[in-house]
Amino acid sequence: MRSLLLFAAAALLIGAAPKKLPTPNDIVAASPASAWKLIPPDDLLVMDLANGGRVVIQLAPAFAPIHVANIKALARGGYWDGATIYRVQDNYVVQWGLNESKKPWPKGVTPKPPAEYTRRLKGLTIKPLGSPDPYAPGAGFADGWPVAYNAKGGWANLVHCYGTVGVGRDLSPDTGTGGELYAAIAPLRHLDRNIAIVGRVIDGIDKLSTLPRGTEALGFYKDKGQYVAIASIQLASDMPASKRPSYEVMDTMSAAFAHYLKLRANRHDDFYIRPAGGVDLCNVQVPVRKKA
Structure with a gap:
């Protein structure tokens, strides 16, 4: 009985969809309106x-x-x-x-x-x-x-x-x-x-x-x-x-930007497998979006 339970648990783990790791673009897309400033x-x-x-x-x-x-x-x-x-x-x-x-x-x-x-x-x-x-x-x-x-x-x-x-x-x-x-x-x-x-x-x-x-x-x-x-x-x-x-620019003192910056320095998602642990200043493009 115990072996059957272990087998069932293993099957559930194998069948579970892996959690999608966020990308910097995901953070931008999910950011609240309060994270943006009008230019x-x-x-x-x-x-x-x-x-x-x-x-x-x-x-x-x-x-x-x-x-x-x-x-x-x-x-x-x-x-x-x-x-x-x-x-x-x-x-x-x-x-x-x-x-x-x-x-x-x-x-x-x-x-x-x-x-x-x-x-x-x-x-x-x-x-x-x-x-x-x-x-x-x-x-x-x-x-x-x-x-x-x-x-x-x-x-x-x-x-x-x-x-x-x-x-x-x-x-x-x-x-x-x-x-x-x-x-x-x-x-x-x-x-x-x-x-x-x-x-x-x-x-x-x-x-x-x-x-x-x-x-x-x-x-x-x-x-x-x-x-x-x-x-x-x-x-x-x-x-x-x-x-x-x-246009609006992301508030660089917002929590959303802090998360975005962290991910720019530590990419680990479906593409990146080895985070750099650091980032060049010019490689962190502050998000800007056109206001509808």
Whole structure:
């Protein structure tokens, strides 16, 4: 009788479906509404390409306030009318603007902003990454952004992950005004604290990363016939409400993000069999979703 009971128990164990281990995407999908924050429409820069593609950029005024103010003034002043994408360097950047134009700056633009490459750590609430960072003493997330920081030095900075948007500039001490922008199409952490980071692409990065590569030095297109025309660059807050895109970013201090971060560092699901036990800062993409 005892052997029959053991056999029955074993059969039940064999027949039971294995528990599905959650993935980071599962955590995002199951997260409550309280784990998300609305991105203000005044911090969304919408770039529509002449080929029908759309690129949406979240601006970061808390990290580069003067450069971001310039970008908003440039958009509202119509500075980018006639702008193009003229540089696509493989595994590096996609760059756009008027390409060395002498066009006057619109009202409200600061022609020579300060070097907004770092900011004071004070005032930021950081969720630590929990893994070492090769470019700074500390790394983590502040208000939805990946950051590097130095607690002893009292500074923090945004980092060059895939999709990061920065300001093109000349050699130092030039800091760039904001008329020429680029999006990183690879992690470029060696540029951290050397260029003003003003935001990140949250939608449509594929419209940039899949463009033909430039064949001239540094990925510039050889002739103007290769340039990709930009139909418009505008702030979402200046668009009609019915046509205005809306996005939410996960609160990086929420329990949902903590779980998401833990799984990014310790993948163990139907595909991963050996958790890494750590994660690179740029490999933890803070979830962003389009609001219906």
